[in-house]
Amino acid sequence: xxxxxxxxxxxxxxxxxxxxxxxxxxxxxxxxxxxxxxxxxxxxxxxxxxxxxxxxxxxxxxxxxxxxxxxxxxxxxxxxxxxxxxxxxxxxxxxxxxxxxxxxxxxxxxxxxxxxxxxxxxxxxxxxxxxxxxxxxxxxxxxxxxxxxxxxxxxxxxxxxxxxxxxxxxxxxxxxxxxxxxx
Ligand SMILES: CC(C)(COP(=O)(O)OP(=O)(O)OC[C@H]1O[C@@H](n2cnc3c(N)ncnc32)[C@H](O)[C@@H]1OP(=O)(O)O)[C@@H](O)C(=O)NCCC(=O)NCCS
Numbered sequence: 001x002x003x004x005x006x007x008x009x010x011x012x013x014x015x016x017x018x019x020x021x022x023x024x025x026x027x028x029x030x031x032x033x034x035x036x037x038x039x040x041x042x043x044x045x046x047x048x049x050x051x052x053x054x055x056x057x058x059x060x061x062x063x064x065x066x067x068x069x070x071x072x073x074x075x076x077x078x079x080x081x082x083x084x085x086x087x088x089x090x091x092x093x094x095x096x097x098x099x100x101x102x103x104x105x106x107x108x109x110x111x112x113x114x115x116x117x118x119x120x121x122x123x124x125x126x127x128x129x130x131x132x133x134x135x136x137x138x139x140x141x142x143x144x145x146x147x148x149x150x151x152x153x154x155x156x157x158x159x160x161x162x163x164x165x166x167x168x169x170x171x172x173x174x175x176x177x178x179x180x181x182x183x
Contacts, residue, residue, distance in 0.1 A: 001059045001119075006111045009104060010065045011076065014055035018063055021072035022055075023048040025096040032097070037130035037166050039155050064095070064108045073099040076112045078120070086123035089116050093139070100135065106142050113143065114182075117175045124174045131167040144181040145171040 003012035014022075027043045029035060042048065055061035055075070064074040074095035081088040091112070095105050116122040127145065129136040130153075149170040154163035173181075 001062075001115075004111045004115055005067075006107050008067055009108050009111070010067055010070075011062050011108055011111055012065065013059065014052055014061060014063045014072075014075075016049075016053050016056050018056070018072045019045075019049045019052040021063075021096070022052050022075070025072075025074060025094055028097040029094050034130065034133045034136070036156055036164050037133055037153075037168075062112065064104065066099075066104075073104060074108060076108050078112060078116055078125075081126060087121060088124050088126055089120065089122050091116075091125050091127040093136075105139050109139065109143055113173070113178060117178050122175060124172055125178075126170065126172045128168055128170045131169050137169065140171045143173070144177065145173045146177070148172045 001013060003010050005011075023043065023045065026041045026048065029038075030041055030043055042051070055063075060079050061075055061077050063072045064076055065072050074093065077092035078089045079092065081090050091109065093105055093109060113125060116125050125145075126148075127140065129140065131137065131150070147169055151168050151170070152165055153168040154165045156164045158164060
């Protein structure tokens with residue numbers, strides 16, 4: 001894809017050389033209080049290199065870079081969802097902890113939603129997050145996404161094999177809602 005420029009960010013395809021920055025943010029995420037609400041990500045160098053190569057081979061996982069230093073400070077994912085009646089994408093994101101609380105995720109996701117509803121002609125963008133992941137919930141509200149459901153989920157187990165259950169929230173935004181919000 002053609003890189004997207006925002007005020008402070010360049011959002012582009014991953015390059016195989018980005019593995020170091022990716023490992024930094026994934027390692028931080030895996031040691032955070034929110035990791036238990038997501039699938040486990042590998043952090044070993046070889047596995048991170050393989051993930052980076054896989055990201056670099058497609059348009060679903062985008063590297064978010066600071067324009068000033070070119071450091072990759074986050075990734076934003078847009079994964080195509082199989083839905084009968086419409087073209088939908090699932091939004092995902094993870095940012096380096098040292099660069100959170102500065103509005104970069106909002107700025108990046110807004111540009112990626114513009115891309116989804118523009119170039120990709122999406123009908124809607126959906127996502128889900130743990131209710132306890134407050135930074136993620138606040139981000140989705142800032143993006144204008146609306147809560148569409150609640151459920152109980154489990155993506156990890158305790159060391160003795162018991163599922164770690166959590167309250168999950170689903171969010172969505174349609175193209176009309178996005179265009180209306182942006183005017
Ligand atoms: C979810 C996540 C991306 C949110 O990151 P974030 O840094 O809080 O979000 P933003 O970059 O949009 O920053 C917004 C915050 O910066 C503040 N801010 C500071 N300067 C700002 C600026 N110039 N512009 C906008 N906001 C600014 C805002 O007030 C806001 O603070 P608040 O949330 O306390 O109200 C981040 O927590 C993350 O990567 N978590 C790990 C991965 C994860 O949990 N993914 C979700 C799995 S479902």
